[in-house]
Amino acid sequence: MKFSPAGAADVRSLLGLLAAKVCLVALLASGLVISEVEALDKVRIAVSNPNMPNLTVAMAQQKGFFKDETIEAEIIRMNPNVAVTALATGDVDYCQLFGAVVGGAIAGLPIRIVAGYLDNWPMTLIAQPEFRTLKDVKGKTLGISSFGATPDLAARLMLKQVGIDPEKEIKILALGSDAARLTALKQRVVDLIVISPPADTQMEKQGYKIMARAYELFSFPYLGLGTHTRKIKERPDEIRRTIKATIRANRFIRDNRDEAVRVLVGWGKVERDFAYASYDALRNLFNADGAVPEDGLRLVIDQARRSAKIAREVASTDVADLSFLREAQSELGIKGR
Secondary structure, eight states, X not given: OOOOHHHHHHHHXXXXXXXXXXXXXXXXXXXXXXXXXXXXXXEEEEESOSSSTTHHHHHHHHTTHHHHTTEEEEEEEOOHHHHHHHHHHTSSSEEEESHHHHHHHHTTOSEEEEEEEESSOOOEEEEOTTOXXXXXXXXXXXXXXXXXXXXXXXXXXXXXXXXXXXXXSOEEEEOOSHHHHHHHHHTTSSSEEEEOTTHHHHHHHTTOEEEEEHHHHOOOOOXXXXXXXXXHHHOHHXXXXXXXXXXXXXXXXXXXXXXXXXXXXHHHTOOHHHHHHHXXXXXXXXXXXXXXXXXXXXXXXXXXXXHHTOOSOOOGGGTBOOHHHHHHHHHHTOOOO
16 A cells, blocks of 8 residues: 555654653653652651561551551661650651550650550469469569569559559569570579560470469550650541551451461561460450550559559540541441440
């Protein structure tokens, strides 16, 4: 087929128009991608350790739950006192501590709890083989990590549950790390220690006696989501989306043992057997709704008041704002407790 010069010109014009349209579509697509990347809200989340109790935010990051909510999360390991300070100064956007955030809010820091992840403390009292019941340790020596830390508070509460006054009827030694406490128990420097899983089951296999587990005695929220009051005022939508992502992460952890262990091994740099033992010991403590039980929150508030020697009454709303949690639950089709 032959084309006239005029026809050839028309073809060239048509091809040029098509090429221009293709370029325009490509540019628009590129712009949309750039726009989508720019739309991600960057947040910094502090955790105390890359371990099983703190797995919620790591799972939300690994499985893309944050990204689904247009959030790009940076997870930072910080000691609890540093994390609370960083939260109060705005150097991090969120932290997974619970009791420390409540204590900080009571002390006047502009921080609040907005969700809960673990409904109780993964703490166990384990003693020398000769003890039969927790009441038998009255007058004995207890090994904790440090005074005022979570293991110390958990141990005192467990002892009080059986009528032992830890202030008067127990000698308490601050020994530091889990390893140091285990060594002290083995060397009989102390009669019992407070420890977190899976060390408790490992010690039980060696003949030591599990005296009590915190979650069997009371409800005391252990980890959750804390943020700054300024973010509550200025970024409520971001808080709601962050909570949605973490609730999804908790539900995934509960329902997917092998995948949870795989993420824990990579994130926490732990052995697979240890990861499975940690998962099996703690899985039931991860809630499926992000809720903060009122009775548990009151326990945390009262304990924080006693520790800080504060006589005034403290309302739940002074330390927590759960309105965003309820919105997130509604959007996920979850009925709150």
